[in-house]
Amino acid sequence: MKHWRIEDVAWDRFAAERTDRAIVPLVKAAALVERNGTDYAVYLHNVFRDDPDFGGAVDTWAAEEVQHGDTLGRWAMLADPSWDYAAAFAQFRQGYHIPLDAETSVRGSRTGELIARCMVETGTSSYYTALAEAAAEPVLQEICRLIAADEFRHFKLFYDHMRRWLARERIGLPRRLRIAAGRIGESEDDELAYAWHCANEPAGLPYQRARCVADYRGGAMSFYRFHHIERGMGMVFKAVGLPPRGRLSDVSARLAWWFVRHRQRRFARSTGAVPAVAA
Numbered sequence: 001m002k003h004w005r006i007e008d009v010a011w012d013r014f015a016a017e018r019t020d021r022a023i024v025p026l027v028k029a030a031a032l033v034e035r036n037g038t039d040y041a042v043y044l045h046n047v048f049r050d051d052p053d054f055g056g057a058v059d060t061w062a063a064e065e066v067q068h069g070d071t072l073g074r075w076a077m078l079a080d081p082s083w084d085y086a087a088a089f090a091q092f093r094q095g096y097h098i099p100l101d102a103e104t105s106v107r108g109s110r111t112g113e114l115i116a117r118c119m120v121e122t123g124t125s126s127y128y129t130a131l132a133e134a135a136a137e138p139v140l141q142e143i144c145r146l147i148a149a150d151e152f153r154h155f156k157l158f159y160d161h162m163r164r165w166l167a168r169e170r171i172g173l174p175r176r177l178r179i180a181a182g183r184i185g186e187s188e189d190d191e192l193a194y195a196w197h198c199a200n201e202p203a204g205l206p207y208q209r210a211r212c213v214a215d216y217r218g219g220a221m222s223f224y225r226f227h228h229i230e231r232g233m234g235m236v237f238k239a240v241g242l243p244p245r246g247r248l249s250d251v252s253a254r255l256a257w258w259f260v261r262h263r264q265r266r267f268a269r270s271t272g273a274v275p276a277v278a279a
């Protein structure tokens, strides 16, 4: 059962004048990626076809992801009444596919698949937490908090099943680290870039991955603060089986934060904006 419904959101509190225009395109792109959750459910059912425990959980998870998409899509249409969520999603579906006929995980093992899912949920939970804290518009704040809470629960779901599969498959730490790092690297892949294109670029402008990655990434990065990165790093460490709090996790979080700050400054320079965090 889902933890909340779209009707539970206080839509009548929407305040157009409090909407940050820089957030709207990010919400539109996120709506399309989230809405695509049912495809991942098909893929996960294939990969875990002999694991009915997990199969049951996947359907609830996918329904929640689709609801994230529909909720963000509805908000984006309030913020920009000229935007057509259904049409943008149809365009996205036409051009972006995941391998639905895969019989085994593209990560090489079931444990690897679940570690990769933990990385995605780490990313989404941090992202919606950052958006909720940055948003001045009350409905968006509420939506992002609800979604972030779901994403933290999704992390726990995949983590618990991963521990069960790890006991069977016994994958070593170096391989777990490689899988986690690989999935984090893919955050800049075609899925987000193409969603950005379908959600925000004018019809007729050909898709160009590098341009869309730069625009999407630049906008998204600007909302992160150190505590988001620190918490996310703890989750990454936990998922690969390292202590989530400690010296190594601290140093890694500081390095990641340095990288995020570097990106934030570069994006601010390219747009002529003032960096959101001064130091």
Ligand SMILES: [Fe+2]
Residues within 6 Å of the ligand: 034, 064, 065, 068, 124, 147, 151
């Ligand atoms: Fe989601």
Ligand SMILES: [Fe+2]
Residues within 6 Å of the ligand: 065, 121, 124, 150, 151, 154
């Ligand atoms: Fe999720």
